[in-house]
Amino acid sequence: MTGIEEVIRGRRSIGKVKDDPVPKELVEKLLDAAIWAPNHHHTEPWKFIVMTGEGRRTLGQVYVECAADAIAALPESEQEERRRKEMAKAFRSPVVIAAACVPSDSPKAVLAEELAAVHAAVQNLLLTAHAEGLGGVWRTGVPAYDPAMKKALQLEDHAQVVGLIFIGYPDMQAPTAKRTPASAKTVWIEQ
Numbered sequence: 001m002t003g004i005e006e007v008i009r010g011r012r013s014i015g016k017v018k019d020d021p022v023p024k025e026l027v028e029k030l031l032d033a034a035i036w037a038p039n040h041h042h043t044e045p046w047k048f049i050v051m052t053g054e055g056r057r058t059l060g061q062v063y064v065e066c067a068a069d070a071i072a073a074l075p076e077s078e079q080e081e082r083r084r085k086e087m088a089k090a091f092r093s094p095v096v097i098a099a100a101c102v103p104s105d106s107p108k109a110v111l112a113e114e115l116a117a118v119h120a121a122v123q124n125l126l127l128t129a130h131a132e133g134l135g136g137v138w139r140t141g142v143p144a145y146d147p148a149m150k151k152a153l154q155l156e157d158h159a160q161v162v163g164l165i166f167i168g169y170p171d172m173q174a175p176t177a178k179r180t181p182a183s184a185k186t187v188w189i190e191q
């Protein structure tokens with residue numbers, strides 16, 4: 001296998017990482033790789049919000065806000081614990097990068113393509129993280145698409161969060177994974 005094949009096949013979603021900080025230069029390296037994704041009409045529709053340290057409270061507050069109804073339905077004695085758990089979700093890794101799509105207003109731009117470019121950028125970021133010995137997981141869930149998320153991240157009205165990328169040094173064995181062979185997902189048209 002070539003180096004790139006090993007990186008592509010070896011990358012796994014790593015949900016459990018250490019609290020150890022990730023050097024800022026390394027996070028910047030991931031973002032520098034992300035932006036080399038293909039993008040139609042050169043719109044470069046990505047935006048990244050990097051949250052570290054107490055900055056992760058911004059995300060935690062969104063998790064708490066999105067769970068407000070569920071929390072209100074709990075007995076009062078359990079509400080504080082549930083709030084704490086929601087906040088803790090933002091602290092699962094030392095670095096959380098919100099990847100957003102800010103679609104171009106060019107008449108040539110197609111929303112599906114603008115989103116596709118950001119998805120490709122996230123994959124670049126995850127592959128580079130893996131190649132650098134970091135673990136990462138692309139998370140979404142209902143809060144990622146809640147208006148509260150856009151507001152907290154101060155995103156433009158027409159922007160969309162495509163993922164919350166949790167990054168840190170792995171604190172688990174990479175799980176084994178399998179894929180349906182490409183041949184089962186491929187049709188060749190040769191004549």
Ligand SMILES: Cc1cc2nc3c(=O)[nH]c(=O)nc-3n(C[C@H](O)[C@H](O)[C@H](O)COP(=O)(O)O)c2cc1C
Nearest residue numbers: 011012013014015137138139140141162163175177
């Ligand atoms: C758009 C998108 C959203 C995802 N959201 C979540 C999520 O909310 N929580 C999670 O644990 N994993 C999430 N994942 C990661 C997938 O669960 C993971 O990629 C899948 O299990 C395959 O495992 P692998 O990444 O190790 O190959 C998401 C992946 C994508 C592409």
